[in-house]
Amino acid sequence: MNAPMNMKDARSGQPLAERLVVIGNGMAGCRAVEEVLARDPGRYAVTIFGAEPRVNYNRIMLSPVLAGEKAFDDIVINGPEWYSDNAITLVSGDPVVAIDRTARTVTAKSGRVEPYDRLLIATGSDPFIIPVPGHDLSGVVTFRDLDDVDKMLAAAEAGKANGGGNAVVIGGGLLGLEAAHGLALRGMQVTVVHLMPTLMERQLDEAAGYLLKTELERRGQTIVTGGDTAAILERGGHVAGVRLKDGREFPADIVVMAVGIRPATALAKAAGLEVERGIVVDDHMVTSDPAIIAVGECVQHRGTCYGLVAPLWDMCRALADAATGTPSGYEGSVTSTKLKVSGIDLFSAGDFSGDDGAEDIVMRDASRGVYKRVIVKDGKLVGAVLYGDTADGSWYFDLLKKGEDISAIREGLIFGQAFAQGGALADPNAAVAALSDDAEVCGCNGVSKGKVVGCIMGGAHSLDGVRSACKASASCGSCTGLVESLLALTLGGAVESGPRTLCKCTSFTHDDVRRNIVDKQLKAIPQVMQELHWTTPHGCASCRPALNYYLLCAWPGEYQDEQHSRFVNERMHANIQKDGTYSVVPRMWGGLTNPRELRAIADVVEKYNAPMVKVTGGQRLDIFGIRKEDLPAVWADLNDAGMVSGHAYGKSLRTVKTCVGSEWCRFGTQDSTGLGVKLERMTWGSWMPHKFKIAVSGCPRNCAEATIKDFGVVCVDSGYELHVGGNGGIKVRATDLLCKVETEQEAMDVCAAFIQLYREQAHYLERTAPWIERVGLEHVKAGLFSDPAAVATLAARFRYSQQFMQDDPWARRVAGEDAQLHQHLAEVRPMEIVA
Amino acid sequence: MIGEWLDIGPVDQIAPGNARTLPVRGGEEIAVFHTLDNRFFALVNKCPHKQGPLSQGIVHGNVVTCPLHSWNISLKTGEALGDDKGCVPTIPLKVDAGRIYLLREAVVGKKAA
Ligand SMILES: Cc1cc2nc3c(=O)[nH]c(=O)nc-3n(C[C@H](O)[C@H](O)[C@H](O)COP(=O)(O)OP(=O)(O)OC[C@H]3O[C@@H](n4cnc5c(N)ncnc54)[C@H](O)[C@@H]3O)c2cc1C
Ligand code: HEM
Ligand code: SF4
Ligand code: FES
Numbered sequence: 011m012n013a014p015m016n017m018k019d020a021r022s023g024q025p026l027a028e029r030l031v032v033i034g035n036g037m038a039g040c041r042a043v044e045e046v047l048a049r050d051p052g053r054y055a056v057t058i059f060g061a062e063p064r065v066n067y068n069r070i071m072l073s074p075v076l077a078g079e080k081a082f083d084d085i086v087i088n089g090p091e092w093y094s095d096n097a098i099t100l101v102s103g104d105p106v107v108a109i110d111r112t113a114r115t116v117t118a119k120s121g122r123v124e125p126y127d128r129l130l131i132a133t134g135s136d137p138f139i140i141p142v143p144g145h146d147l148s149g150v151v152t153f154r155d156l157d158d159v160d161k162m163l164a165a166a167e168a169g170k171a172n173g174g175g176n177a178v179v180i181g182g183g184l185l186g187l188e189a190a191h192g193l194a195l196r197g198m199q200v201t202v203v204h205l206m207p208t209l210m211e212r213q214l215d216e217a218a219g220y221l222l223k224t225e226l227e228r229r230g231q232t233i234v235t236g237g238d239t240a241a242i243l244e245r246g247g248h249v250a251g252v253r254l255k256d257g258r259e260f261p262a263d264i265v266v267m268a269v270g271i272r273p274a275t276a277l278a279k280a281a282g283l284e285v286e287r288g289i290v291v292d293d294h295m296v297t298s299d300p301a302i303i304a305v306g307e308c309v310q311h312r313g314t315c316y317g318l319v320a321p322l323w324d325m326c327r328a329l330a331d332a333a334t335g336t337p338s339g340y341e342g343s344v345t346s347t348k349l350k351v352s353g354i355d356l357f358s359a360g361d362f363s364g365d366d367g368a369e370d371i372v373m374r375d376a377s378r379g380v381y382k383r384v385i386v387k388d389g390k391l392v393g394a395v396l397y398g399d400t401a402d403g404s405w406y407f408d409l410l411k412k413g414e415d416i417s418a419i420r421e422g423l424i425f426g427q428a429f430a431q432g433g434a435l436a437d438p439n440a441a442v443a444a445l446s447d448d449a450e451v452c453g454c455n456g457v458s459k460g461k462v463v464g465c466i467m468g469g470a471h472s473l474d475g476v477r478s479a480c481k482a483s484a485s486c487g488s489c490t491g492l493v494e495s496l497l498a499l500t501l502g503g504a505v506e507s508g509p510r511t512l513c514k515c516t517s518f519t520h521d522d523v524r525r526n527i528v529d530k531q532l533k534a535i536p537q538v539m540q541e542l543h544w545t546t547p548h549g550c551a552s553c554r555p556a557l558n559y560y561l562l563c564a565w566p567g568e569y570q571d572e573q574h575s576r577f578v579n580e581r582m583h584a585n586i587q588k589d590g591t592y593s594v595v596p597r598m599w600g601g602l603t604n605p606r607e608l609r610a611i612a613d614v615v616e617k618y619n620a621p622m623v624k625v626t627g628g629q630r631l632d633i634f635g636i637r638k639e640d641l642p643a644v645w646a647d648l649n650d651a652g653m654v655s656g657h658a659y660g661k662s663l664r665t666v667k668t669c670v671g672s673e674w675c676r677f678g679t680q681d682s683t684g685l686g687v688k689l690e691r692m693t694w695g696s697w698m699p700h701k702f703k704i705a706v707s708g709c710p711r712n713c714a715e716a717t718i719k720d721f722g723v724v725c726v727d728s729g730y731e732l733h734v735g736g737n738g739g740i741k742v743r744a745t746d747l748l749c750k751v752e753t754e755q756e757a758m759d760v761c762a763a764f765i766q767l768y769r770e771q772a773h774y775l776e777r778t779a780p781w782i783e784r785v786g787l788e789h790v791k792a793g794l795f796s797d798p799a800a801v802a803t804l805a806a807r808f809r810y811s812q813q814f815m816q817d818d819p820w821a822r823r824v825a826g827e828d829a830q831l832h833q834h835l836a837e838v839r840p841m842e843i844v845a
Numbered sequence: 846m847i848g849e850w851l852d853i854g855p856v857d858q859i860a861p862g863n864a865r866t867l868p869v870r871g872g873e874e875i876a877v878f879h880t881l882d883n884r885f886f887a888l889v890n891k892c893p894h895k896q897g898p899l900s901q902g903i904v905h906g907n908v909v910t911c912p913l914h915s916w917n918i919s920l921k922t923g924e925a926l927g928d929d930k931g932c933v934p935t936i937p938l939k940v941d942a943g944r945i946y947l948l949r950e951a952v953v954g955k956k957a958a
Binding site: 206211215238270272370546572575577578581582586588589590638833837839 | 853854857859860861865866868869872877895897898902905913917942943
């Protein structure tokens with residue numbers, strides 16, 4: 011009970027010590043008291059109120075308790091003896107419900123009234139509960155204190171009877187993932203539902219978030235990113251599952267909400283203290299009432315609220331300095347994050363948003379699953395994201411906090427402290443020169459330094475030469491820097507630059523990237539970047555669209571197209587014009603149309619005031635001047651008349667131009683119009699390296715200009731001449747004759763096979779004409795005809811892929827897909843916002 | 846009450862790597878960007894080159910590539926990067942408790958030129 015010094019002096023009525031009352035028996039409140047006691051033990055008589063019915067413990071260690079790695083006793087910070095030794099009155103399990111600032115008293119739920127001279131508010135935060143239907147069902151818990159852990163453990167225990175039980179964690183941030191990990195270790199089937207596309211998006215970039223997601227999935231968790239919770243489902247008064255807005259449902263015996271925290275400010279607000287997001291405090295942690303101080307997650311200091319412990323320690327020091335008459339002042343904290351999931355090393359600190367003038371240094375080691383990114387600005391380290399190897403996290407964090415000039419160690423910075431501070435080793439060439447001849451340079455292919463140098467002396471004078479001579483750096487590319495150093499060392503200035511790389515983010519060529527995507531079964535953009543050691547965190551405007559296409563081509567039906575990696579026209583399914591409006595070209599199969607289509611087009615032109623309609627060179631109509639907001643409505647009207655997207659905007663099949671052929675023309679030899687329509691029905695919707703045009707002429711007079719198309723058919727009496735690689739445009743190129751076939755079916759098969767060969771082999775943004783000039787017509791012929799089964803296999807692959815591509819993108823937009831791309835956020839009128 | 850900051854809604858209405866637009870009565874349309882690194886920026890939606898709609902460009906790092914002629918514009922400063930010269934006004938933006946705010950005077954002050 012209370013120590014004598016807490017009593018008032020009987021004669022004078024003066025307190026012997028000032029009465030310090032603390033609301034909140036948590037991490038910050040108790041640390042603040044410790045700091046004060048350390049400076050001036052006799053100054054205050056302390057009473058601590060705690061809502062939780064227990065002593066102070068280390069809240070961050072609740073995760074290991076849930077995971078079964080620690081027991082509650084292991085995580086107690088201040089046991090009962092600490093309170094008694096320091097004559098502190100602990101009122102636990104009795105929350106404070108009111109503060110009376112005039113009388114200087116606090117009232118607890120039990121009715122107990124306690125007077126104070128100084129009041130310390132350290133109420134922490136409350137977990138945020140998303141107010142969806144069912145949020146108050148039994149079985150919906152948060153993750154904040156020991157009682158929550160006990161509820162989760164009980165659910166896991168109950169689940170054991172029926173094979174583990176199901177848990178859904180809403181929120182893929184630090185807390186949610188630690189909860190998910192613990193529940194999984196306790197035997198539950200865990201699903202994490204996260205609103206954003208990247209896990210822990212506040213701490214991680216896309217690349218690291220992707221690695222984390224893959225690792226958690228490998229461990230058996232189901233990770234749903236971009237999942238927006240619609241409702242929590244009920245069975246018999248208890249939670250039964252979670253439904254997302256897109257209709258997906260996941261069964262659950264327990265639902266953990268870990269979507270964020272809000273500073274617990276209700277008491278302070280009711281007492282009339284200045285409260286914004288948190289309780290506003292100055293640099294000495296004093297609130298708007300000089301008798302009341304506050305500390306921890308409940309405060310807002312210089313506009314910032316914190317959700318980690320490190321800043322609390324700094325705050326507590328400043329608070330104790332001021333409360334004991336030696337004010338120092340708190341200036342805010344730089345924070346870093348680590349995820350406490352065993353076996354996953356992850357660290358993030360500072361600013362990794364890639365400012366102007368900020369420079370990214372990226373190192374990836376696919377074989378070890380490592381991604382490291384440090385951000386340097388004005389000669390200083392400003393941010394770091396580490397995944398897979400966090401050994402240097404604290405060193406980077408230290409450099410970051412100190413803000414020292416790191417120019418001198420910049421070259422070796424990304425390799426970590428040992429390397430960067432190794433003096434001479436900081437020069438990469440010197441480091442390579444120092445390697446012994448049998449040191450392994452390329453781990454993937456087991457190539458030693460001696461062997462690489464041998465190849466170089468033997469005539470391999472470029473990176474590509476070395477790659478083909480001894481395979482060094484030909485697989486994952488992580489040793490490219492080493493091989494380049496060896497080239498420089500061995501040849502002096504005589505290094506030949508190899509073929510052009512895909513873009514500045516990689517040392518690989520288009521062909522290398524495509525080969526690796528297939529060989530290594532790479533199925534997502536961040537995965538390609540990690541496995542092939544991209545030197546930038548997220549690629550650039552050149553490689554993102556290229557990779558998106560390569561993946562789409564390699565994994566039809568499996569790869570999820572990335573809208574934001576496409577050029578505007580392909581994202582908006584229309585052609586942007588110089589005034590920012592769009593033009594719309596519906597498909598007219600083989601250049602044929604009918605009154606219904608023409609009427610629909612005429613109506614659209616009038617309804618949306620389109621300033622111009624033009625007959626295109628591709629035998630169809632182009633409606634100009636449509637605003638992005640109106641596109642879905644325009645498409646809906648065109649869809650109603652049976653028309654689909656003409657893909658006039660895409661790296662894809664554009665048009666099939668035809669002449670009237672044997673149906674009408676006195677020279678016609680075959681039904682060129684009919685074949686054109688069939689070809690267009692077969693090929694529409696397919697994504698290609700570049701745009702692709704087809705034409706069919708009914709006789710060699712060639713009215714459809716088939717010999718300047720990517721694939722041209724010229725009908726003759728005995729069958730069909732198939733031509734490839736033609737181009738109009740700036741550099742006109744007439745087609746090469748590929749072959750002659752006798753039937754329509756053969757013409758269709760060769761067309762499908764040729765397109766597939768082009769899709770699989772050409773570089774992104776390479777039309778058929780330059781492709782054929784680069785690889786040679788003979789190469790194309792060999793690919794199609796040297797093996798008698800080749801046409802059939804290629805055509806089958808094309809048709810398989812078409813199953814997934816022939817899905818009118820306009821109809822999907824009309825049905826509401828990606829609606830936000832067409833809508834303004836809101837409109838600003840001078841005094842208001844109209845959503 | 847008219848605050849200093851204009852609340853334009855929750856952060857999740859712009860997917861990372863995308864931008865959305867905000868027309869301003871009697872002023873310039875604004876493009877609000879969400880980068881892959883989860884930063885938010887606001888610029889006048891007009892490329893300094895030939896007024897291309899920057900909201901429709903590909904976003905990479907803190908840069909948007911204009912959809913019309915591929916100038917690279919810094920989202921942070923509004924300046925054209927590389928050899929290109931020009932600058933588009935930026936609008937101060939802050940994110941607080943999951944909502945996006947624009948500085949009111951910068952929004953309504955940007956009258957059409
Ligand atoms: C599971 C988990 C894992 C975490 N992991 C990490 C980590 O790895 N790294 C990191 O830096 N941070 C981590 N944190 C965050 C860290 O725990 C908090 O930043 C820290 O606990 C905040 O301290 P505080 O004193 O402000 O709040 P708290 O520790 O929450 O203390 C506030 C106390 O006040 C009590 N209280 C509230 N209102 C009243 C009232 N009216 N009357 C009486 N008592 C009241 C509460 O019951 C609580 O006990 C984690 C948090 C959780 C929940
Ligand atoms: C961004 C640049 C370009 C835009 C927006 C554009 C747009 C168009 C459009 C809308 C058509 C009508 C085609 C249809 O009906 O689908 C067309 C036709 C055509 N374009 Fe382009 N084009 C561009 C660049 C080029 C280039 C670089 C070339 C040359 C390589 C080219 C050559 C042609 C030819 C020859 C036609 C007539 C096609 C035919 O007769 O089938 N265009 N273009
Ligand atoms: S290409 Fe031959 S068949 Fe076709 S319209 Fe011209 S002349 Fe007639
Ligand atoms: S208008 Fe933007 S680059 Fe030309």
